[in-house]
Amino acid sequence: xxxxxxxxxxxxxxxxxxxxxxxxxxxxxxxxxxxxxxxxxxxxxxxxxxxxxxxxxxxxxxxxxxxxxxxxxxxxxxxxxxxxxxxxxxxxxxxxxxxxxxxxxxxxxxxxxxxxxxxxxxxxxxxxxxxxxxxxxxxxxxxxxxxxxxxxxxxxxxxxxxxxxxxxxxxxxxxxxxxxxxxxxxxxxxxxxxxxxxxxxxxxxxxxxxxxxxxxxxxxxxxxxxxxxxxxxxxxxxxxxxxxxxxxxxxxxxxxxxxxxxxx
Ligand code: FES
Numbered sequence: 024x025x026x027x028x029x030x031x032x033x034x035x036x037x038x039x040x041x042x043x044x045x046x047x048x049x050x051x052x053x054x055x056x057x058x059x060x061x062x063x064x065x066x067x068x069x070x071x072x073x074x075x076x077x078x079x080x081x082x083x084x085x086x087x088x089x090x091x092x093x094x095x096x097x098x099x100x101x102x103x104x105x106x107x108x109x110x111x112x113x114x115x116x117x118x119x120x121x122x123x124x125x126x127x128x129x130x131x132x133x134x135x136x137x138x139x140x141x142x143x144x145x146x147x148x149x150x151x152x153x154x155x156x157x158x159x160x161x162x163x164x165x166x167x168x169x170x171x172x173x174x175x176x177x178x179x180x181x182x183x184x185x186x187x188x189x190x191x192x193x194x195x196x197x198x199x200x201x202x203x204x205x206x207x208x209x210x211x212x213x214x215x216x217x218x219x220x221x222x223x224x225x226x227x228x229x230x231x232x233x234x235x236x237x238x239x240x241x242x243x244x245x246x247x248x249x250x251x252x253x254x255x256x257x258x259x260x261x262x263x264x265x266x267x268x269x270x271x272x273x274x275x276x277x278x279x280x281x282x283x284x285x286x287x
Contacts, residue, residue, distance in 0.1 A: 050146055050147070051146060055145065059142040060142065063131075073267055076267045080094070080096050080111075084109030087273060089273060092273045093187065094274065095181060095211070098180050098181055099114060117177070124166055127259045168223075168224070171215070171218055174215065178211065185201070197286045198283045199286065204269055211262045214255075217248070225245045226245030
């Protein structure tokens with residue numbers, strides 16, 4: 024026998040649910056007593072600084088190459104004669120969209136810039152009618168997996184840039200710039216390889232990891248991707264900082280502001 028359903032008269036909460044008049048807490052209402060606003064504020068400021076620098080550097084169109092060093096904001100370098108603007112504008116759209124649709128960055132900017140919600144268990148600004156990422160424009164966030172494929176090609180060029188950064192007038196060498204470029208490419212590789220889309224690509228759509236030799240191999244790869252994925256937030260910040268730092272280093276050397284010390 025099923026328990027009897029209580030009528031709205033007997034249960035005020037049921038009445039509210041039936042009439043759709045559930046009380047919505049005001050913006051930023053929360054039971055939290057910690058400094059919950061600190062993380063969204065700090066990450067919003069850092070993100071703004073990095074975005075402003077990257078835009079400024081991409082706009083310059085000069086001092087992006089010196090010797091074997093190439094700024095990652097300009098890689099792969101395309102300089103067709105018919106294009107009158109900075110060559111960075113020819114190649115930056117896929118990496119920008121890749122970051123903009125990244126699962127981690129979504130969380131960061133939804134909280135810091137849209138306050139939606141500002142933090143866990145803190146009331147958001149919006150009213151009713153929330154459709155999340157199921158309707159335009161946010162449904163476009165689903166393009167992330169395709170941007171992962173495209174930007175994966177960029178990694179090949181970035182590793183080629185590391186090789187070029189070891190070339191000093193035709194002979195092998197290592198300068199501080201070589202290490203800066205190597206650190207950036209490593210950070211970008213870790214960022215890509217810890218992507219949620221890659222983890223799904225490797226281990227998704229499988230009902231049984233142990234049912235075949237191929238699935239067992241995929242399980243092993245999925246565990247490694249999952250281990251990297253746990254640190255995705257770290258790699259997201261690290262790689263953005265190293266991209267801007269590597270550009271700044273190349274820019275300062277190319278413009279003669281600093282000298283690139285040769286280590287080997
Ligand atoms: Fe962040 Fe894919 S989820 S790069």
